[in-house]
Amino acid sequence: IIFQLHKAQGLRAKCNVVWAGIEMKKGTKMTFEALMKVKRISDPQVHPGGKLAAFVETVHDPGENKVRSTIKLLDLDSGRERDLTPGEHSDSSPRWSPDGKKLLFVSDRKDGSQLWxxxxxxGGEAYQLTTGEGGASQPVWAPDGTRIAFARSVIVSPHFDGNAEDLPKEDRELVLRSRTYGLVNERSTARVEDSLLFRHWDHWRDRKRSHLFIMDIGTGKMNDLTPGDADVPPVSLGGSQDFVFSPGGDEIAYVMNPDPVVAVSTNNSIFVRGIDGTEPVGEPRNISVTGAMDLEPRYSPDGSYLSYLGAERPGYEADRLRIRLYDRRTGKTSHLLERFDRSVSEYLWNGDGFYFTAPDRGYLSLYRVSTESGDVIQYTSGVYQKELRMMPDGSLLMTREDARRPADIHIMRPGKGVPPLLEITKEPPPRMDQEVERVTDHGSVFEREGIELNPLESFVFRGADDDPVHGFLLKPQGFDQSRKYPLLFIIHGGPQSAFFDHFHYRWNPQLFAGEEYVVVEINPRGSTGYGQKFTDQISGDWGGRCYEDLMKGLDFVLDTFEFIDGDHIAAAGASFGGFMVNWIQGHTDRFRVLVSHDGIFNQETMSYMTEELWFDIWEHRGMPHEDHESFLRFSPHMFVQNFRTPMLVVQGELDFRCPVSEGISLFTALQVMNVPSRLLYFPDEGHWVEKPANSEVWYRTVRDFIAEHIRS
Incomplete structure (x- = not known):
């Protein structure tokens, strides 16, 4: 026996054992319990001094069925961490004051979610800054450090005068809601609605709107800058930060949809309003009147420009986002990235240009565009990074992750780049990177547990119209080239979304690889990161090119990888992925077992039960009473007579996007057709299964149902 001791990325020693010249490693199986041990990093914020950063660390506890977030302080030189907000409460959204002397954050330790x-x-203990009904979120400091802006939930109803002081402690929320609706009996559970959009994602809105407030932290005085029946930030399709102060602190820019029925509109617009202290000055002005979706306003450091991300086509939520520049002196707007065939994900000012990321062939690549020339430089390819933050020395702080390592904080010093690599070829995207230093080491949690995970492997094949289509393959843990493995074929939602080489917690492919499946993830028509035309080709064609891409991709992997057992294949997906699994159920028998999570079964009932109507209106060019055939053409319920593959149906009662009617109807149809089927129903979950205890049940039920039928 020979012991080999070597350094692992400069952080700790790792010992491998070599037996008779062959490296022997402990192969511990990837499990749900291991997944829950990950301390998830997000929202890093650089201290103005540049030596420290605050970030959020989130832990999921299935035993207690709790999710808790705390704020950590990170020394960027040494990598040392310490907890700034210990305790049983949850804390998030850390924001440094401009002078770095204070840290503002959101906490649920008292009076709901408030600012502290x-x-x-x-030094000293944290103190509460805001109180009152509606809580507080998304705090932003004014440049002078004396004021903050934040969002608060406000009841907008002619029946409620805003006074919540006399509410009884018992049944407080019920009485408040009854007063909101003007019910004659305050103990009634009724709701009375007169317009759309009255519920969203997983909750009833109860006539609440998000408003923008400004507060003087010295006096406690605050004002609602956006009173009325509208949301700031918008109820949907917003960015990571949709209100900001101007460098002079005398103006604030924010995002709001001014249309009377937001359920049928994507018209999020950029508004600006003057402010004096906490008082509004003049009337708000809409500076982006295209009718399409605009978001993420950012002032230039010198205050000359106001930038934002803007789409072109009204009503289309998946349109390409470009950077737009509003000249505050002339009032004229110009556009960047006209010839850049990717959609900007996040961006930030950098001198005479912007750093930005964009989905790019299964990754989030980093770029820079010049405001002077419009030229674009690409810095990374084949790398997934997000949450960009500028540091005082010009470096970039960010989080990075891949399918084997959860997110860690990194520092990049961008050097030379190359012209954008946008062409989709028959080859997987190349790997290109810059000088990068990893500062935290949360991502090695599986290595510390002795769990060795395989990387995602890219492949490209010819799909519909003979176009190149990209996918990922993950080999099972302890992979043996001489064996045959069953295949799990996962289909993503959206449909205007994509699989990335990142660490996913809901449909984590490593968990299924730990059960000795080959996992395949394909980015078919409709996926983002492959050019806008590729994304657009899903609209009105859900069961067309996309389905053909997927089936040709399945043919490709079966023909190419001999270790896949083509007689034992499962398909699974959620949301649009669930729709596609339902479509597969009626159109092919090549799968042994199917899993449909919150998938669309009947396009007509879906369109009248869902809440964001603009989506169906765009996809089908109207509602069912306007174009009936469009909804029937690709509706799985029209093919129930062909259903015969064993199927697990997963449905959340609180899913108002793909409503409970879809899952219940699908399960009923399967039972009527005597198809072996099971319904996994969550009364307290929405579109996603978020509670740790429910997540554990989800994983185990999906695993067991697939295992029961894939070899039958």
Whole structure:
């Protein structure tokens, strides 16, 4: 026996054992319990001094069925961490004051979610800054450090005067809601609605709107800058930060949809309004009047420009987003990235240009565009990074992850780039990177547990119209080239979305690889990161090119990888992926077992039960009473007579996007057709299964149902 001791990325020693010249490694199986041990990093914020950063660490506890977030302080030189907000409460959204002496954050330790301040330089305990009904979220400091802007939920109803002081402690929320609706009996559970959009994702809105407030942190005085029946930030299709102060602190820009019925509109617009202290000055002005979706306003450092991300086509939520520049002096707007065939994900000012990321062939690549020339430089390819933050020395702080490693904080020093690599070829995207230093080590949690995960492997094949289509393959843990493995074929939602080489917690492919499946993930028509035309080709054609891409992709992997057992294949997906699994159920018998999570079964009932109507209106060019045939053409319920593959149906009662009617109807149809089927129903979950206990049940039920039928 020979012991080999070597350094692992400069952080710790790793010992491998070599027996008779062959490296022997402990192969511990990837499990749900291991997944829940990950301390998830998000929202890093650089201290103005540039030596420290605050970030959010989130832990999921299935035993207690709790999710808790805390704020950590990170020394960027040493990598040392310490907890700034210990306790049983959850804390998030850390924001440094401009002078770095205070840390503002959101906490649920008292009065719901409110803003708290930690005196960082002087030391001492955190103190509560906001109180009152509606809580507070998404805080932003004014440049002078004396004011903050934040969002608060406000009841907008002619029946409610805003006074919540006399509400009884018992049944407080019920009485408040009854007063909101003007019910004659305050103990009634009724709701009375007169217009759309009255519920969203997983909750009834109860006539609440998100409003933008400004507060003087010295006096406590605050004002609602956006009173009325509208949401700031918008109820949907917004960005990571949709209101910001101007560098002079005398104006604020925010995103709001001004249309009377937001359920049928994507018209999120950029508004600006003057402010004096906490008082509004003049009337708000809409500076983006295209009718399409605009978001993420950002002032230039010198205040000359206001940038934002803008789409072109009204009503289309998946349109390409470009950077737009509003000249505050002339009032004229110009556009960047006209010839850049990707959609901007996030961006930030950098001198005479912007750093930005964009989905790119299964990754999030980093670019820079010049405001002077419009030229674009690409810095990374084959790398997934997000949450970009500028550091005082010009470096970039970011989080990075891949399918084997959860997110860690990194620092990049961008050097030379290349012209954008946009062409989709028969080859997988190349790997290109810059000088990068990893600062945290949360991502090695599986390595520390002795769990060795395989990387995602890219492949490209010819899909519909003979176009190149990209996918990922994940080999099972302990892979043996001489064996045959069953295949799990996962289909993504959206449909205007994509599989990425990142660490996913809901449909984690490593968990299924741990059960000795080959996992295949394909980005068919409709996927993002392959050019806007490729994304657009899903609209009105759900069971057409996309289905053909998927089936040709399945043919490709079966013909190419001999270790896949083509007689034992499962398909699974959620949302649009669930629709596609339902479509597969009526159109092919090549799968042994199917899993449909919150998938669309009847396009007509879906369109009148869902809440964001603009989506169906765009996809079908209207509602069913306007174009009936469009909804029937690709509706799985029209092919129930062909259903025969064993199927697990997963449905959340609180899913208002793909409503409970779809899952119940699908399960009923399967039972009527005597198809072996099972319904996994969550009364307290929406579109996603988020509670740790329910997540565990989800994984185990999906695993067991597939295992029961894939070899039958």
């Amino acid at each position: 301040v930690l005196p960082f330089e002087e």
